[in-house]
Amino acid sequence: MTEHRTPLARVRGLGTAKSGTEDFWHTRVTAVALVPLTIGFVLLVVSLLGRNHAAAQQILGTPLVAIMMLLFIGMSIYHMWLGMQEIIVDYVHDEFWKVVVLMANTFFCITIALACAFAIFKLSFGV
């Protein structure tokens, strides 16, 4: 059968065509968001240094603090998932191990993100 599509049309939707810069761009978007969020996170940690559970529970459960923490968790863990992926493809060349380590990265990030978010929700909504 004769192929009538142009080479560009054929390559679209294949491989990294059109979406190759997605990870790069998402790293930048999350980086920009993380500048104010990181400052807020550090201030929060400093303000809770050495405080007891009741104080931590109360402050972490405050809506604005909880929302900031959820944003920080989401943005930072997506950012670090992308970053670790970049490190892995740079250093792990064996195809089998690369896939294994990339999977481990994904599992780790999803687990940490879910655990942190769950804790924040529990602190906000109680019990």
Next chain:
Amino acid sequence: MAGTKAPERPLSPHLQIYRWPLPMMMSILHRITGGGLYAGTLLMAWWLIAAGSGPNAYATFGTFINSIFGRLILFGYTWALFHHMLGGIRHLIWDTGHGFAPNEREWLSLATAVGALGLTIVVWVVGYLYIGGPR
């Protein structure tokens, strides 16, 4: 031909032959601090889960983080966070195509290193003197 040895060609110089310029050092430190922060999320998760679990779990976490070892880790975490943040800002500036002149590169790299140390010290001094501290 049998017994012919590969001719001794000059090899291109590798990492160990260069003096480490500041931007190069900042580049690898960006990756190292990123990796450190990756591991550090375990600490954040422990902190939040402990807070969500109750006073006993939080006290256990407190014993760790208020120990000298815990404080050292937290200090390192703060530094890594600021270093990676300022390094990221430097990269965002570079992404716009600015800051690539030799003196600008040098200046931005120095600002990353000095700024991160400065911010870390300021946060810890403020934290200890005015807000929390080992109570």
